[in-house]
Every structure is written in C-alpha cells, then in structure tokens.
Amino acid sequence: MYYYKIRHYLMKILLREVFSVDEIRKQFLADLAAAKSPQEVEEVRIKYLGRKGLITLLAKNTDFSQLSPDQKRDFGKQLNELKGLATEKLAEAASAAKSGQTAKKGPDLDLTLPGTGHSLGSLHPITLVQMELEDIFEGMGFMVLVGPDVETEHYNFDALNIPGDHPARDMQDTFWLTNGMLMKTHTSANQVRTLEKFGAPLRAIFPGRCFRYEAMDPSHETTFYQCEGLVVDRDISVANLIATMKALLGEIFHRDATVRLRPGFFPFVEPGFELDLQCLLCGGKGCSTCGDGWIELIPCGLVHPRVLEFGGIDTSKYSGFAFGLGLTRLAMMKYGVQDIRRFNSGDIRFCSQFPAAV
Numbered sequence: 247m248y249y250y251k252i253r254h255y256l257m258k259i260l261l262r263e264v265f266s267v268d269e270i271r272k273q274f275l276a277d278l279a280a281a282k283s284p285q286e287v288e289e290v291r292i293k294y295l296g297r298k299g300l301i302t303l304l305a306k307n308t309d310f311s312q313l314s315p316d317q318k319r320d321f322g323k324q325l326n327e328l329k330g331l332a333t334e335k336l337a338e339a340a341s342a343a344k345s346g347q348t349a350k351k352g353p354d355l356d357l358t359l360p361g362t363g364h365s366l367g368s369l370h371p372i373t374l375v376q377m378e379l380e381d382i383f384e385g386m387g388f389m390v391l392v393g394p395d396v397e398t399e400h401y402n403f404d405a406l407n408i409p410g411d412h413p414a415r416d417m418q419d420t421f422w423l424t425n426g427m428l429m430k431t432h433t434s435a436n437q438v439r440t441l442e443k444f445g446a447p448l449r450a451i452f453p454g455r456c457f458r459y460e461a462m463d464p465s466h467e468t469t470f471y472q473c474e475g476l477v478v479d480r481d482i483s484v485a486n487l488i489a490t491m492k493a494l495l496g497e498i499f500h501r502d503a504t505v506r507l508r509p510g511f512f513p514f515v516e517p518g519f520e521l522d523l524q525c526l527l528c529g530g531k532g533c534s535t536c537g538d539g540w541i542e543l544i545p546c547g548l549v550h551p552r553v554l555e556f557g558g559i560d561t562s563k564y565s566g567f568a569f570g571l572g573l574t575r576l577a578m579m580k581y582g583v584q585d586i587r588r589f590n591s592g593d594i595r596f597c598s599q600f601p602a603a604v
C-alpha cells in the first residue's frame with residue numbers, strides 16, 4: 247500500500263512536470279510574440295532562460311533520482327527541446343527586433359556629402375588620332391575600310407610585287423602562323439583586296455594594326471598602327487599625291503610642319519618616296535626619339551602597274567597613288583610622346599591624359 251502511494255505521488259510530480267513543459271512552451275511563445283523591442287526580447291530571455299528563469303528552474307527543481315530510466319529520458323528530451331527552441335527563437339527575435347529598430351530609425355544618410363564619382367574612361371590616343379584622320383579623309387571623299395589582322399602571304403607580299411625571294415621581305419620580318427598565314431606587316435596588305443572588291447575609280451583609307459618581329463626602341467614597336475591610303479583614277483600623278491599629303495598634314499597639326507620628300511624604294515610603288523617630318527619633339531636638332539632630327543612618317547608613291555593588274559584594274563585607263571602613314575608615330579609627334587612603347591603599356595595614367603577634341 248505504502249509502495250503504491252509513493253508511486254502515485256511520483257507520477258503526479260512527473261505529470262505536473264510534463265504538463266509544465268507544454269505550458270511553459272506555450273507561454274514562452276506568446277510572450278516572445280508580444281516582445282517587439284530588443285529590451286522586451288531580453289526580458290523574455292531572462293524570464294525563461296535567466297538564472298531564475300522558468301526553464302532553468304524546471305530543470306533544477308526536478309528530482310531526477312525519483313524517475314525511472316524511461317521517464318528520465320522522456321523528460322530530459324522534452325526539456326532539451328524546449329531549451330533549444332527557446333534559445334533559437336530568442337536569437338531570431340533579437341535580430342528581428344534590432345533590424346526593425348534600425349529600419350524605423352532610417353539609414354545614416356547625409357545628403358550634403360559629395361557623390362561618388364564615376365569615371366567615363368577615355369579614348370586611347372591612337373584611337374583619337376585615327377578618328378581625326380578618318381574625319382579628314384572622309385571630308386576628301388575617301389571610304390574608310392578595315393582589313394584583317396591575320397593575312398595571307400598573297401595579299402601581304404606576293405600581290406604587292408614582293409615574291410618569296412625578294413629582299414624587301416627581309417625588311418618586314420613577321421609572325422607566321424602554323425597554317426601558313428601571317429600577322430599583317432603593313433596596311434598595304436589590304437590594297438589588292440580593296441581593288442578586287444571596289445575596282446576603279448577608288449579613294450579609300452584603311453587604318454589598322456601591324457605586326458613586325460623587330461627590336462623595340464623609342465620609335466619602333468612590334469605592334470603599331472598605320473593608315474594606308476589608296477587612290478585610283480584617271481590621270482593620277484605625283485602632284486595629286488603631294489597635294490593630298492599637304493592637305494593632310496595641315497589639318498592634322500593645325501600649323502606648319504616641316505617635311506622633306508626623298509626617294510624611297512617599295513616594290514609596290516613606282517616612283518616611291520619617303521615623306522619625313524621634322525621631329526616636333528626636338529625641333530629637328532636630333533633626340534633619342536628621332537636620332538637625326540627627322541621622323542619617317544609617310545612612305546608613298548604611284549601604285550606599281552603590276553599591283554593594279556593583280557587587283558584587276560585596267561592600267562591603260564587608270565593609275566593611282568598610295569601611302570602608308572605611320573599612325574603611331576603621328577600620335578607621338580602630335581602629343582609629344584617621346585617613347586612609342588608607352589602606347590602599349592596599358593598604363594591608364596598615360597592613356598587618359600589626351601584630350602578628345604584638339
């Protein structure tokens with residue numbers, strides 16, 4: 247009898263405790279739902295998980311020695327779940343209350359501070375000079391064309407009267423690809439393709455990048471730009487060539503530039519000339535960029551009849567002139583750049599200092 251009384255008493259305690267776990271959970275969730283500010287959430291934490299909190303005391307006040315192993319396990323499990331739930335929900339509520347408070351307070355915004363600047367970037371100096379050249383030549387009725395960087399041996403050499411055994415090939419050593427093509431060594435490579443495509447009469451420029459395998463110095467790069475010009479019409483003579491070059495230089499430098507014309511040999515022109523510009527960096531005295539005071543700028547000449555024939559032009563009716571302006575060197579002279587290697591340096595401080603309109 248005594249044994250049953252004790253058992254009944256223990257069961258009551260256990261039932262009360264189990265009931266309490268549920269009750270406490272419900273009460274806890276209700277209290278937490280009502281807590282809006284961080285302070286209120288903290289009060290809920292103290293009420294349930296503080297040193298004298300309900301969940302803490304529930305664990306402390308239960309006499310586990312009075313419970314059977316099964317009862318211990320069940321009760322312990324429920325208690326742990328409740329603790330875990332309370333801890334998790336309190337953390338969530340605390341951060342929600344904190345961000346709610348921030349939102350209510352509004353962002354720290356000072357409308358008087360200066361804005362963040364965005365750089366629009368700038369055009370590369372070679373692009374600027376190329377655009378200027380295109381404008382000048384379009385004004386004279388020239389088409390602006392583009393040729394490929396990777397060329398066939400035919401267009402780069404053979405069709406320009408430079409067969410495989412011609413010594414002129416040595417002056418333009420280049421990068422050959424494994425498929426027999428090459429990186430174009432000069433914009434002249436586009437001459438015959440243009441003649442084939444457009445026929446005569448014709449006025450065109452084709453600016454582009456050229457590649458040569460050569461030692462670099464202040465005026466020589468392995469990758470540089472040229473701007474080719476090609477005019478084919480009836481009665482074209484050296485006088486037309488010189489007049490066009492004069493108009494070009496006057497427009498590009500906006501001042502008198504001293505030039506000299508001397509004979510030059512290129513297998514694809516006859517006669518051929520070198521048009522040199524007196525160095526604008528040293529005024530012709532001689533410097534590390536030019537050497538002797540002159541810059542080789544625009545080789546030119548009357549188009550060789552064989553080249554016209556390669557392009558399918560009737561040489562009994564038409565003649566032409568061509569020039570191959572050193573665009574990168576022109577940019578050096580125009581902007582006072584002493585070393586050609588700066589153009590490909592990728593240094594944004596260098597590239598961004600050139601004015602778009604000159």
Ligand code: FA5
Nearest residue numbers: 432434466467470512542543545546568569570572575
């Ligand atoms: C030629 O490339 C000929 N195709 C030009 C030509 C066209 C002649 C039409 C006649 C008729 P040249 O190798 O000299 O020629 O180069 C022409 C210009 O390109 C030079 O005057 C120079 O201004 C520039 N140039 C040549 N090699 C380099 C280099 N390594 N770095 C920078 N600029 C160069």
